Amino acid sequence: MDPKIAKHVNDIIESMMEFFEAWSAIDEQIANSLKALEKLEEEEEMETMGYVDCNPLDIPLYGFEFVPFGDILAKKGSDVYLIDIIGQVTAYGELTKTAKSRCMTIELMDTKNDNLTCVLWGTYADEMINYINAEGANGAIIVILQFAKRIMYKGGVRVQNSRYASRLFINTQLSEIIAFKDSMCCKTQQISGQLTQLTNDSDDFLKQEYVKDIFDIMNMKKSCVCVCLATIEDIDVGYSWYYDGCNRCMSGVIREDDVIRCRKQNVVLRSTTPRFKIKLIVADKSGDASFMMFDKEVSKLVGRTAKEMVASQNQIENNEFPEEFKSLLGKRFLFKVTVPYNNGVDQNYSYTVNSTSDEPKLINKWIELYMKFENSIVVKKESEAESVQECEENRIKDTCIRSRQVLESVSKRIIPDDSDGEANDMHVDNYSNSDARVEIIDSDRVVAQLKDMIDQHNPLAKSFRMARDRFESNNGEDLKLRLIGRRDSDGRTYNLPTTSEVAALIVGDIDTADKRD
Structure with a gap:
């Protein structure tokens, strides 16, 4: 390129660069002016609308929702x-x-x-x-x-x-x-x-908090898992010993004509599998209860599957309860059961067995934990009894002190001021010498007075006394004391008959009620 032309081109490029730099500065000033104007408009709008600054929102960082x-x-x-x-x-x-x-x-x-x-x-x-x-x-x-x-x-x-x-x-x-x-x-x-x-x-x-006996399980107030050591006393043959279960989830099935559906998943099934379900009556020294045991645990105890047992029953055309279950009677196991949330409601004391064990090591450990738990209860009760006794002694002591204060106050009021107070001092001293005990009313005397009052004024008590005297005088004679009917009216207005014999003839009364004596 010609040097002169090149020089003019360079001059043009430098001029353009200066122009762009100046334009950028102007553009930046315009942008700053616009921002200032927008901020001013926002402030004017906030003043017009009455906006105020808000405190930051107290939003939890993680938003926990804990479940008990x-x-x-x-x-x-x-x-x-x-x-x-x-x-x-x-x-x-x-x-x-x-x-x-x-x-x-x-x-x-x-x-x-x-x-x-x-x-x-x-x-x-x-x-x-x-x-x-x-x-x-x-x-x-x-x-x-x-x-x-x-x-x-x-x-x-x-x-x-x-x-x-x-x-x-x-x-x-x-x-x-x-x-x-x-x-x-x-x-x-x-x-x-x-x-x-x-x-x-x-x-x-077998955790320590699981160890319970049947009485403890029946009195549990919340849903939990417990382990008890019990003996199988009987098997309830009134319940079917198996059911047709789903091949996937082991739940029961619903039969509608020729269609079989899973009770839990509501899907159509092509076939089912027999599953064990037996009701055991188990007992220990504290009581007895009903345990429902299902397929897996029953198979472990009898050594056969429900499918095999059903097939063998069908071969011999026997619809009775299988003999294999009789081998379980009298055996002792550790039962791990689930206590339902409605335990004891409407006398419901049936529990589902989760697992069983007859290992001697586990049984010995259960006994050890159970004895430890029982001993802790005994120690706690003894401690509570000592605490109650101590509170009672303190109460009696406080009562004695208050009684002595009352006695002194009464004595001062009764005895004149000009007396020498010897009677008062003697009475208080005698009261103190008796270990400041409160005078106890003769309970036998009170009972005797109540007995005399009832014998004198209550006609039914006289009847009971008469029956007692006759029974004592005639050994071996059968006696029956019958109270007439039940009360159908207000006892504050109408009393039951109290005399031994009543005879009356009422004109026009043909009532044939069967409550007459």
């Missing part, structure tokens, strides 16, 4: 929804590695002393076991598991984390955890940080 353990154990609500729980860790199991993941079991207790089993999987289990190993000895561990799942395992209710949605908070400085600790301290005066390690499945089957 009692509601979870009672299976209130649907298990489709995820729930939030908070509790103190009281026991934990070892970290177990499975084919696809890792898991550990912890026991939680809430402020109402309800216990709940929680299973953590994957990274949640890693986080929990790492914290226990590092800080387990440094005080109580309070955890929050948000978006947990309620599940059924071996007939019991427990919770576990969901795969990705759950959040685990361990002793963090959340207001909910601080409030939980304060609540526990207010109730127990001291929050314990001692942890118990779960070692095997037997600990899961």
Whole structure:
């Protein structure tokens, strides 16, 4: 390019650059002016409309909605929804590695002393076991598991984390955890940080809070799991020993003409499978109850499936109760049962068996825990009795002091001021020398007076006395004292007959009531 032309081109480019820079500055000034104008218009509008500054909204950071353990154990609500729980860790199991993941079991207790089993999987289990190993000895561990799942395992209710949605908070400085600790301290005066390690499945089957006898189970006021040691006394043959169950979920079926539907899932089934269902009458030293036992546990005890037993019954065309069940009579087992939320309502004392065991080791452990529990009750009752006795002694002592004060006051009023007070002093001294005891009215004298009064004025009492005297004078003679009819009228106006014989003739009275004597 010609040097002159190139020089002019450069001049033009420099001029254009200066122009763009100046335009950018002008554009920025215009933008700032517009912003200032908009702000001024907003302020004028706020003044016109009367707007005021608002306080920041108090929105929870995580929005916890904790579910009480009692509601979870009672299976209130649907298990489709995820729930939030908070509790103190009281026991934990070892970290177990499975084919696809890792898991550990912890026991939680809430402020109402309800216990709940929680299973953590994957990274949640890693986080929990790492914290226990590092800080387990440094005080109580309070955890929050948000978006947990309620599940059924071996007939019991427990919770576990969901795969990705759950959040685990361990002793963090959340207001909910601080409030939980304060609540526990207010109730127990001291929050314990001692942890118990779960070692095997037997600990899961037989926990100390599960150990009950039949009387205790029948008097439980909340839904829970209990383990009792009882003997099978009888089997109720009035109930069918099996039912046709769904092949998928083991629930019952509904037959409509030729269509078979699952009672739980309401899907059409092509076939069904016989399932055990027997009603046991079990007993221990405290009482007896009805236990419903289903397919898995019955098969474990009799060594056969319901399908095999039904087939053998059909071969010999026998519709009676199978003989195999008679082998269970008289045997003693540990029964792990579920106590329903309506326990005892309308005399309902039937319980579902979750699992059974006849291992001597477990039975001995149950007996040990049961004796420990019974001894603690005895000690508690003795302590309460001593406390009651001490309160009674203090009450009598206070009464004596008040009585002496009243006596002194009365004596001063009765005895003239100009007397030497010897009688008063003597009376008080005699009262003091008797250990300041309150004068006790002769109970025998009172009873005798009441007896004389009743004998004199109550005609029915005279009849009873007469029957007693005749019975004593004629040994072996059968006597019957009959009170006439039942009261159909107001006893304050109409009294029952009191004389032994009444005869009257009333003109026009043809009443044939059968309550005449």
